[in-house]
Amino acid sequence: MTKQCPHQWTQEAPFISNWVQQTPPAPPWTPQSQPVTPNPVIPSTATLPICIPLEIKQIDPRTVLVSVSIPAESVFTLPTKALEIKKINKNLKITQCRFFNFVPQIPGMPHDTPKLFLGGFVRKDIQYSEVVQQTATTIEGVIKDFIVKIPISCVIDLGRTLVTPPTLFGKQAEYEYSDLTLPPSGFTLKDKLPSSDFVEFNVVNQQFFNLLPNCELIFSQINEMDNALDRIPLHGGPSEEGVFQTIQEKMIILIQLRLIFPTIIEPPTTGRLHRE
Template identity: 30%
Template sequence: MSDNKENTNDYGYVKDPSCAKVKSQVESLTEQISVTPTVITPGPTFVKIPVVLAETNITIPVEATITLDQVALEIKRIKKNVFLTQSRIIPFSQDNRPGTGILFIAGFIRKNIEFATQTCTTVGSSNVCGDIRHCTVEVPFNFTTRITFLRQPIFIENTIPRELEFFTDELESCDVCSDPVIGRNPCDQSSLFREVFNEKPFTELVRADITEVDIHTNPVLNCKTPTEQKFTKLTEKVILNLTLKVLQNQQVRITAIE
């Protein structure tokens, strides 16, 4: 009896020498030496940095229906992350509202749903046992909104092609009896075209707030266990609130000081 007590812990489990082990050691502290950074000389300096064009807060209502792969008894946890897959900006206003642009956004909410399942039920009672499963889904969303610029984006338009034509009075007609042809010289022509590559505005996702209601669709009830219900489908009504920054790389003049 004493040997059995020595081989068991306080919870009655048998002590197994091959079970998990922990080995630790004390790490030494490595000293560091401060380094003075090399900087530019004082005076006017030009840098190219992201400049905030606009910052906006947008509320998006989304409704989604999710079908699980197995019958669920209860949703234990839903972990949510927001991703943007498209960000396009039309920086010009077509309805006489200067200083505004149109923002196109598309993305999805990645959801990892953990739910309880039923694998067995105690006979004569309402005791239920099961496993915890998970299902990862993507709930898409998209919207278009008008933004007001805090600072106008910088764009240089491409020039219209220019052509130069030259005069000649030495062209001859096929008819030797007719007069010489006077007009444009088809053998000599000059043209000018300029292509400007502008910095493309881009969007940053600053913050995402998600509020949702999960509704079990067509749950199956059992009179023996009225407190439990089974379902495979749920409808989510989501309020997604996004805070976005619209930026463009611009050349800025700063003054470096000592």
């Protein structure tokens, strides 16, 4: 039997709940157990090609016709080897047509021209024949279908002759009030002094909402040339027959757009003074 000291302090075992006792112990920490933070996403930018329009025609003060030719080139791979292309259906889709007006000219500074950011894609539905079996004199095949979207993008320089609505800018102006207080001792009641203890901040904001023109696609023409890059002879088939899978295509896309401005475009004055 152990003799207890008068100043000896004893404590019972701490209470541990059942759910804590049933929870398995955490695994030992290792550097690999920490969550991996991904690298920050860095936005990518690209210089867009400038397209010189073939024609810019101002039909009336609110309507402008823009015709432009866009060259494009792409390389894509068919899902299986093709004996020959049977048919290609093409459709042009415009997904972006954004008008950028120029900033008012300032004397002594360079002056830019209005631009039109154009983006979209050419949807191609390609039907081709795939070889099933062949002999020295015959080929049996099936028709396959493959759809691919070829993206296009371009910035159209609208030049310096187009009459466009002016760009309206927002403004902010501050104003103050004069605060007159009673004069201190030694001054008469007629002497009212402006107070420097009063702090005020008064401001008026003006914001103008410029309206973008409506953009309509009214004509498109696609002139293309397709070349097989990996054509090889058909083994066991007739002579001069071959199969391929990778295609390089070149396209000339002719587009005509109609810009309809929501407000009437006022042509600039010719410099003649109007006197009343």
